Amino acid sequence: MDFPDRLHAYTTRAETALDALLPSATTRPARIHEAMRYSLQAGGKRLRPVLALATAELTGQPCVDPLPAAVALECIHTYSLIHDDLPCMDNDDFRRGRPTCHKAFDEATALLAGDALLTHAFRLLATQYAANPTLSHALTLELSNAASSEQLIGGQMEDLLAEKKSDATPDQLEFIHLNKTAAMIRASLVMGGLCAGLDAPALDTLRVLGRELGLTFQIIDDILDATADSATLGKTAGKDAKADKTTFVKLHGLDGARRHAREHTDAALAALAQLPGDTAFLRQLVETMLVRKS
Amino acid sequence: MDFPDRLHAYTTRAETALDALLPSATTRPARIHEAMRYSLQAGGKRLRPVLALATAELTGQPCVDPLPAAVALECIHTYSLIHDDLPCMDNDDFRRGRPTCHKAFDEATALLAGDALLTHAFRLLATQYAANPTLSHALTLELSNAASSEQLIGGQMEDLLAEKKSDATPDQLEFIHLNKTAAMIRASLVMGGLCAGLDAPALDTLRVLGRELGLTFQIIDDILDATADSATLGKTAGKDAKADKTTFVKLHGLDGARRHAREHTDAALAALAQLPGDTAFLRQLVETMLVRKS
Numbered sequence: 279m280d281f282p283d284r285l286h287a288y289t290t291r292a293e294t295a296l297d298a299l300l301p302s303a304t305t306r307p308a309r310i311h312e313a314m315r316y317s318l319q320a321g322g323k324r325l326r327p328v329l330a331l332a333t334a335e336l337t338g339q340p341c342v343d344p345l346p347a348a349v350a351l352e353c354i355h356t357y358s359l360i361h362d363d364l365p366c367m368d369n370d371d372f373r374r375g376r377p378t379c380h381k382a383f384d385e386a387t388a389l390l391a392g393d394a395l396l397t398h399a400f401r402l403l404a405t406q407y408a409a410n411p412t413l414s415h416a417l418t419l420e421l422s423n424a425a426s427s428e429q430l431i432g433g434q435m436e437d438l439l440a441e442k443k444s445d446a447t448p449d450q451l452e453f454i455h456l457n458k459t460a461a462m463i464r465a466s467l468v469m470g471g472l473c474a475g476l477d478a479p480a481l482d483t484l485r486v487l488g489r490e491l492g493l494t495f496q497i498i499d500d501i502l503d504a505t506a507d508s509a510t511l512g513k514t515a516g517k518d519a520k521a522d523k524t525t526f527v528k529l530h531g532l533d534g535a536r537r538h539a540r541e542h543t544d545a546a547l548a549a550l551a552q553l554p555g556d557t558a559f560l561r562q563l564v565e566t567m568l569v570r571k572s
Numbered sequence: 573m574d575f576p577d578r579l580h581a582y583t584t585r586a587e588t589a590l591d592a593l594l595p596s597a598t599t600r601p602a603r604i605h606e607a608m609r610y611s612l613q614a615g616g617k618r619l620r621p622v623l624a625l626a627t628a629e630l631t632g633q634p635c636v637d638p639l640p641a642a643v644a645l646e647c648i649h650t651y652s653l654i655h656d657d658l659p660c661m662d663n664d665d666f667r668r669g670r671p672t673c674h675k676a677f678d679e680a681t682a683l684l685a686g687d688a689l690l691t692h693a694f695r696l697l698a699t700q701y702a703a704n705p706t707l708s709h710a711l712t713l714e715l716s717n718a719a720s721s722e723q724l725i726g727g728q729m730e731d732l733l734a735e736k737k738s739d740a741t742p743d744q745l746e747f748i749h750l751n752k753t754a755a756m757i758r759a760s761l762v763m764g765g766l767c768a769g770l771d772a773p774a775l776d777t778l779r780v781l782g783r784e785l786g787l788t789f790q791i792i793d794d795i796l797d798a799t800a801d802s803a804t805l806g807k808t809a810g811k812d813a814k815a816d817k818t819t820f821v822k823l824h825g826l827d828g829a830r831r832h833a834r835e836h837t838d839a840a841l842a843a844l845a846q847l848p849g850d851t852a853f854l855r856q857l858v859e860t861m862l863v864r865k866s
Contacts, residue, residue, distance in 0.1 A: 311721060386732055390655075412706075422691060427688035431684050436600070
């Protein structure tokens with residue numbers, strides 16, 4: 279399969295699993311499960327599940343089913359978007375071209391749906407890997423660190439704090455990018471690697487890859503916010519400049535930001551070259567991230 | 573030790589562990605860790621940790637340290653209070669006689685602090701029981717089920733839905749009590765039992781005990797809301813009647829509610845009698861729950 283077909287195949291597998299591994303929309307109380315499904319099934323790139331699935335298949339050997347781990351990653355990502363969109367945070371009415379969860383339902387339901395997706399991620403790792411408690415534990419350790427107050431949530435908090443002052447530093451921006459974005463991308467790769475039974479050096483290489491890919495991803499996000507229109511992005515564009523937010527573009531200019539993104543992409547490709555197995559798909563995915571338009 | 577001394581000793585051990593097992597208040601970003609600690613250290617009965625610790629020591633044999641599990645339970649309980657207090661939910665300004673998290677900080681910080689405590693619960697189970705992945709997995713399974721959209725969060729969602737209509741049914745009220753309250757009390761007992769290595773029949777008995785104790789606890793909560801003053805409760809009293817909320821008191825009257833509470837307490841004591849070891853402390857705790865004034 280060529281790259282687009284394989285990307286499509288991973289995305290489809292992830293979306294089928296999302297549907298299968300969430301409580302049905304009629305499970306009592308129906309409203310919370312409808313809201314969880316509304317946001318989880320809103321589309322998007324499914325980058326984190328795709329990274330987990332592709333990494334799990336790197337060696338071409340049979341591995342433990344990575345789909346529950348992939349779904350757990352998307353549950354965490356989606357909960358963070360639901361809560362970020364709330365009025366007390368970014369106050370966004372649209373996400374991926376559809377009303378955000380609190381607009382489609384209400385604030386209280388969106389709050390609880392976010393809580394429920396966060397909880398469901400850990401529940402999935404516990405229920406779906408019950409036959410292999412050691413793997414279940416390793417996956418839970420990885421995900422709970424990445425999603426914690428020192429990483430994902432810490433990055434979000436620092437982002438809020440940075441918004442309140444105009445003199446955010448490059449150090450602060452790096453903290454935000456590493457934790458708000460790179461941590462979960464790194465966890466996606468490592469959790470895929472854990473399902474494949476990769477050894478410690480390979481897992482360490484995946485961590486380096488995750489960091490570099492995550493930084494690329496976030497710099498491109500900043501560039502797109504500054505240059506693309508809302509229809510292409512599927513979310514409100516130009517928000518950063520409007521909020522006078524410190525971004526990579528504001529600190530380094532568009533050209534500087536593009537140069538940094540290229541450097542991190544090169545570092546990601548160098549890490550990839552050290553991994554076992556067939557890395558062609560991940561290599562193309564990394565290159566695609568650098569030139570993405572949405 | 574008599575009952576009050578032992579209760580005090582368990583509470584003190586739990587509070588020391590809460591302090592030790594949370595990131596320090598200066599961990600970056602400091603604001604999120606200050607908010608997590610503010611709410612976690614606001615006092616309260618520490619019922620869930622106490623239940624876990626007492627159950628872990630039932631047999632008097634050395635057991636795996638139950639303190640991280642006890643802290644994880646309190647993290648989940650506290651996150652649910654922080655989110656329940658938010659303006660889009662109950663909109664409460666005071667909790668345990670102090671400003672609620674969003675009043676002491678701000679809404680966005682309180683939202684993230686709740687998310688972070690929820691995540692930290694699972695992180696603690698993964699990091700602190702890393703030497704025993706099988707136990708870590710069993711604890712995570714128990715806690716993630718209890719805190720899920722089908723139990724704790726489901727009960728909260730059903731509670732919100734019931735508030736919107738005046739004809740909430742006894743069946744709906746039972747669903748709310750079982751899931752919003754009893755589920756986490758049951759998980760506290762079972763997680764203590766898992767640390768003690770209790771066998772499956774004993775764990776099943778703990779589940780029955782948790783259900784009955786949880787129902788007692790919630791009925792008494794409804795009675796206190798109708799009869800006590802805010803200063804005694806440490807939170808706003810009379811809110812249920814003001815909101816014309818369907819409670820046990822509204823459905824069954826004060827006498828009927830008290831009779832139901834007594835029946836559930838008797839069922840809890842009957843379950844306790846089937847447990848191994850010295851159940852004197854838990855027996856007194858169950859009796860105390862029935863006559864509590866706050």
